[in-house]
Amino acid sequence: MSAVGTASAAAARPPLFEVRDLRVVFPGPAGGLEAVSGVDLSVDRGEVLAVVGESGSGKSVTMLAAMGLTGPAVKVTGSVKLDGEDYLGRPEALRRLRGKRMAMIFQDPMTALNPVMTVGAQITEMIRIHDRSVSQRQAMKKAVDLLALVAVPFPERRAAQYPHEFSGGMRQRAMIAMAMANDPEVLIADEPTTALDVTIQAQIIELLDGLRRERGLALVLITHDLGIVAGLADRVAILYAGRVVERAPVREAYYRPAHPYTASLLKALPSLEGDRGRLVPIDGSPPGLAARPPGCSFHPRCPIAVPRCSVERPALIAVGDHAAACHLADLSARTPLPMPAAGGAR
Amino acid sequence: MTDATLPAATPAVRRRRTRPQWLTLPVIIGIAIIAFWVIVAVTVPLWTPYDPLMIAGRRLQPPSAAHWLGTDALGRDVLVRTLYGARYSLPIAVIVVAVAVAIGSALGAIAGYLGGLADSVIMRLVDVTLAFPPILLAMAVTAALGPGLDNAAIAMVAVSWPVYARLMRAQVLSLRGREHVEAAIAAGASRPRVLIRHILPLAWSPTLVNATMDLGQIVLLAASLSFIGLGALPPTPEWGQMISEGAVHFYSWWIAFGPGMAILSMVLGFSFVGDGLRDLFDPRSGT
Amino acid sequence: MLRTIVRRLIAVPLLLLGVVTIAFLLSNMTKGDPLVAIVGERQMTNPEVVAAAKARWGLDRPLPERYLVYVGNLLTGDLGTSFRTKRPVAQDLMVRLPATLELVIAAMIVGIVGGISLGVAAAHFRDKGMDHAARVLALLGSSVPVFWSGLLMLYVFSVLLGWLPGPGRLDPRMAAPPAVTGFYTVDALLAGDLPAFVDAARRLVLPAIVLGWAVLGIITRLVRASMLDVLGQDYILAARSKGATERRVLFNHALRNAMIPTLTIIGFSFAYLITGAVLTEAVFSWPGIGTYAVDAARALDYPAIIGVTIVGGAAFLLTNLVTDVAYALADPRVKLG
Numbered sequence: 001m002s003a004v005g006t007a008s009a010a011a012a013r014p015p016l017f018e019v020r021d022l023r024v025v026f027p028g029p030a031g032g033l034e035a036v037s038g039v040d041l042s043v044d045r046g047e048v049l050a051v052v053g054e055s056g057s058g059k060s061v062t063m064l065a066a067m068g069l070t071g072p073a074v075k076v077t078g079s080v081k082l083d084g085e086d087y088l089g090r091p092e093a094l095r096r097l098r099g100k101r102m103a104m105i106f107q108d109p110m111t112a113l114n115p116v117m118t119v120g121a122q123i124t125e126m127i128r129i130h131d132r133s134v135s136q137r138q139a140m141k142k143a144v145d146l147l148a149l150v151a152v153p154f155p156e157r158r159a160a161q162y163p164h165e166f167s168g169g170m171r172q173r174a175m176i177a178m179a180m181a182n183d184p185e186v187l188i189a190d191e192p193t194t195a196l197d198v199t200i201q202a203q204i205i206e207l208l209d210g211l212r213r214e215r216g217l218a219l220v221l222i223t224h225d226l227g228i229v230a231g232l233a234d235r236v237a238i239l240y241a242g243r244v245v246e247r248a249p250v251r252e253a254y255y256r257p258a259h260p261y262t263a264s265l266l267k268a269l270p271s272l273e274g275d276r277g278r279l280v281p282i283d284g285s286p287p288g289l290a291a292r293p294p295g296c297s298f299h300p301r302c303p304i305a306v307p308r309c310s311v312e313r314p315a316l317i318a319v320g321d322h323a324a325a326c327h328l329a330d331l332s333a334r335t336p337l338p339m340p341a342a343g344g345a346r
Numbered sequence: 347m348t349d350a351t352l353p354a355a356t357p358a359v360r361r362r363r364t365r366p367q368w369l370t371l372p373v374i375i376g377i378a379i380i381a382f383w384v385i386v387a388v389t390v391p392l393w394t395p396y397d398p399l400m401i402a403g404r405r406l407q408p409p410s411a412a413h414w415l416g417t418d419a420l421g422r423d424v425l426v427r428t429l430y431g432a433r434y435s436l437p438i439a440v441i442v443v444a445v446a447v448a449i450g451s452a453l454g455a456i457a458g459y460l461g462g463l464a465d466s467v468i469m470r471l472v473d474v475t476l477a478f479p480p481i482l483l484a485m486a487v488t489a490a491l492g493p494g495l496d497n498a499a500i501a502m503v504a505v506s507w508p509v510y511a512r513l514m515r516a517q518v519l520s521l522r523g524r525e526h527v528e529a530a531i532a533a534g535a536s537r538p539r540v541l542i543r544h545i546l547p548l549a550w551s552p553t554l555v556n557a558t559m560d561l562g563q564i565v566l567l568a569a570s571l572s573f574i575g576l577g578a579l580p581p582t583p584e585w586g587q588m589i590s591e592g593a594v595h596f597y598s599w600w601i602a603f604g605p606g607m608a609i610l611s612m613v614l615g616f617s618f619v620g621d622g623l624r625d626l627f628d629p630r631s632g633t
Numbered sequence: 634m635l636r637t638i639v640r641r642l643i644a645v646p647l648l649l650l651g652v653v654t655i656a657f658l659l660s661n662m663t664k665g666d667p668l669v670a671i672v673g674e675r676q677m678t679n680p681e682v683v684a685a686a687k688a689r690w691g692l693d694r695p696l697p698e699r700y701l702v703y704v705g706n707l708l709t710g711d712l713g714t715s716f717r718t719k720r721p722v723a724q725d726l727m728v729r730l731p732a733t734l735e736l737v738i739a740a741m742i743v744g745i746v747g748g749i750s751l752g753v754a755a756a757h758f759r760d761k762g763m764d765h766a767a768r769v770l771a772l773l774g775s776s777v778p779v780f781w782s783g784l785l786m787l788y789v790f791s792v793l794l795g796w797l798p799g800p801g802r803l804d805p806r807m808a809a810p811p812a813v814t815g816f817y818t819v820d821a822l823l824a825g826d827l828p829a830f831v832d833a834a835r836r837l838v839l840p841a842i843v844l845g846w847a848v849l850g851i852i853t854r855l856v857r858a859s860m861l862d863v864l865g866q867d868y869i870l871a872a873r874s875k876g877a878t879e880r881r882v883l884f885n886h887a888l889r890n891a892m893i894p895t896l897t898i899i900g901f902s903f904a905y906l907i908t909g910a911v912l913t914e915a916v917f918s919w920p921g922i923g924t925y926a927v928d929a930a931r932a933l934d935y936p937a938i939i940g941v942t943i944v945g946g947a948a949f950l951l952t953n954l955v956t957d958v959a960y961a962l963a964d965p966r967v968k969l970g
Contacts, residue, residue, distance in 0.1 A: 098875060
């Protein structure tokens with residue numbers, strides 16, 4: 001495990017992958033619809049950052065925008081730095097990074113793999129896009145090795161097969177193999193286990209963890225599954241309505257959440273140990289892009305909101321490596337939030 | 347799709363929509379074109395200065411103030427003949443399509459509902475008829491029956507009915523299992539009654555869409571047959587016939603121009619309206 | 634899949650039999666008297682000549698017998714003898730086949746190449762100028778009467794602009810190249826006769842465009858729709874995340890998937906082409922099967938009519954079968970057996 005340390009203290013060098021003040025605006029009436037409103041994230045070598053949020057929180061859009069995959073109609077501002085160099089606004093340079101130094105795996109491997117190309121061909125494509133000097137035969141050999149690396153049995157045979165001939169878990173492994181083909185430094189995994197059976201999920205998580213350890217991979221894990229976050233991630237960033245509402249090492253977030261949204265999410269989780277209290281779902285649903293409330297976006301659903309919350313938007317304030325965007329958060333005092341007892345939603 | 351898809355945004359202010367979704371510009375143009383031709387077909391004898399069959403001026407004159415589309419080989423006004431052509435093309439198309447729909451849908455409904463031997467026989471007949479390229483079959487039938495628009499009409503019906511049989515059969519097959527049908531059967535309704543009162547009323551939309559577009563295609567087919575001499579005979583001012591005359595007097599380009607544009611506009615008109623109907627019945631389909 | 638192919642193969646001869654039967658019945662429903670075409674009006678008054686003709690053409694036998702004789706002949710490749718040309722229909726067709734094939738192939742190339750290019754461009758530049766222009770062009774292709782566009786194009790390009798020669802396969806002053814394939818263009822090249830090649834090629838341009846325009850219309854619209862559908866899929870996003878250039882995404886990923894439904898249309902457009910070929914040949918004085926069919930129909934030449942109709946039907950059935958097989962082969966998701 002790498003030393004996570006205090007990110008805000010003067011670091012010897014900047015983190016490997018950094019997103020600063022990312023703003024993503026989709027085309028729409030009145031200047032457009034802002035899906036992401038100033039997100040800061042970073043992840044370092046060998047580290048796992050979990051990006052957590054409900055549907056519509058902007059967690060996927062953030063990472064797609066950071067990779068330059070949102071398309072010409074979408075406006076993206078801010079900075080996206082790999083090893084200190086800013087790539088946002090340089091689409092061609094960003095394209096060359098994709099698949100080479102930064103790779104992405106997707107939620108549903110059935111739809112994310114081209115159905116009319118063999119799995120082997122898709123992996124060799126990954127290799128040959130970035131290195132034309134590799135022959136098809138060499139690339140295919142590497143593809144077979146990669147499939148073996150991710151524990152796909154009979155890799156030579158499998159490489160010649162089509163995605164629909166693979167099982168769900170194997171497809172996800174194949175996608176991971178493809179993503180790792182050029183030994184990237186950053187891997188972004190967008191809900192990699194959501195479409196899989198629970199038993200397979202564990203295997204995939206194991207696989208990702210192994211890769212991180214062996215290669216010093218910086219892993220960004222986009223998910224809504226808090227269980228996986230607890231098992232795999234070092235740090236977690238929680239997104240709500242296009243903004244980071246809390247960012248902390250995982251232990252901190254789970255035992256001393258500083259934001260009521262985080263606390264509510266945790267309360268909504270069933271627990272296998274200890275007091276089997278009532279599960280408390282969060283009332284209401286997240287706001288749509290065009291219907292974000294004034295002040296703090298979470299205030300309509302927040303069990304401890306005060307009048308100030310509906311007027312003034314809380315800034316993301318950090319104390320040490322723990323940051324939260326809530327007027328009522330008291331990070332330095334290290335006391336828990338005054339959340340109501342079980343069953344106490346407003 | 348991952349979370350990257352745009353969540354359903356409900357803009358606070360909705361632009362006032364006075365036009366329904368399916369009524370796009372092409373559809374409006376299509377309706378206008380068809381309306382134009384229908385009006386022309388009905389009223390043209392009342393307001394044209396020339397008679398389509400009589401000589402109105404000197405032969406082979408290019409377009410002029412007196413004759414907006416010039417005159418043909420016998421000195422007849424081309425524009426008037428073009429307009430009169432609608433009186434032949436439109437009724438023929440309507441009759442042919444109506445009969446084809448009637449025969450095809452009836453056979454298709456029977457095939458779909460009864461299944462078994464009836465289904466096999468009818469569908470084989472459909473397959474065989476569809477195995478012919480339409481124009482060859484139409485030519486063969488017309489040759490057998492003799493030239494003339496009425497025989498051409500019979501030929502065109504023979505060529506068109508199979509599609510409707512297939513459409514209706516597919517609809518009947520899918521509707522047959524619906525609950526209200528089962529309920530009717532359970533209540534003791536006889537087979538014809540179930541078919542007519544419970545299935546057919548819901549089965550018409552694909553047929554209607556296809557029939558609309560077919561109207562344009564039949565106009566085209568009729569003109570094609572006339573062009574090769576198997577449909578309308580001179581001096582009938584039918585568009586295909588006129589174009590074939592225009593081919594003979596090739597340098598007098600205006601002779602074929604009017605009828606050609608007429609056919610094109612009809613095909614486009616019905617095509618647009620058909621697209622609109624398709625959108626109306628199933629907004630999800632279409633490009 | 635193998636089972637499906639076998640099932641289709643068995644269906645083909647049965648359908649063909651149906652085709653033949655219908656064609657035969659049609660030709661005997663005649664209103665006009667075929668004897669007139671054979672013997673000539675004058676001779677109709679001569680009973681001996683009439684009887685001889687009846688015997689020779691088998692017109693005095695009962696219908697079912699004629700049918701069996703005909704089917705029997707078909708199996709040996711005998712399509713009967715044309716009343717008009719007095720030659721075996723099969724021979725007439727063979728002689729004229731290359732001309733039609735050359736035209737149809739050229740039209741298919743125009744339609745497919747043009748259609749795919751325009752379809753991809755329209756999808757890529759969705760809702761911009763290129764898209765609208767492509768769609769208008771496609772729409773016109775499917776709506777404009779082929780015999781009219783042929784005349785128009787001839788007038789504009791041959792008479793007004795003088796860029797291309799007039800109707801006909803070859804300049805009447807030139808000799809046709811020695812027949813190897815029957816395609817004037819190919820044969821001229823093979824014989825090293827460059828002037829003939831150029832002339833034949835130039836004369837092929839207009840009819841191919843006119844005929845191919847309809848096919849181009851269908852293919853453009855289908856490719857555009859398929860591409861738009863495919864471009865919204867996840868694997869396109871995944872391909873971009875691999876660092877693929879937009880060009881690679883468009884062609885290696887999107888088009889490859891979009892082509893699959895397009896294949897069926899290519900087969901289906903064959904029907905359009907036959908229809909169009911008949912009319913196009915008439916306009917361009919192209920000596921192919923189309924003009925033969927038209928002449929036959931006008932002259933009530935029944936053996937020729939049946940012959941052409943059967944050949945057309947058979948060709949149509951075969952193309953559909955081939956298309957189905959190609960579709961199954963192209964889409965790896967369609968399982969075998």
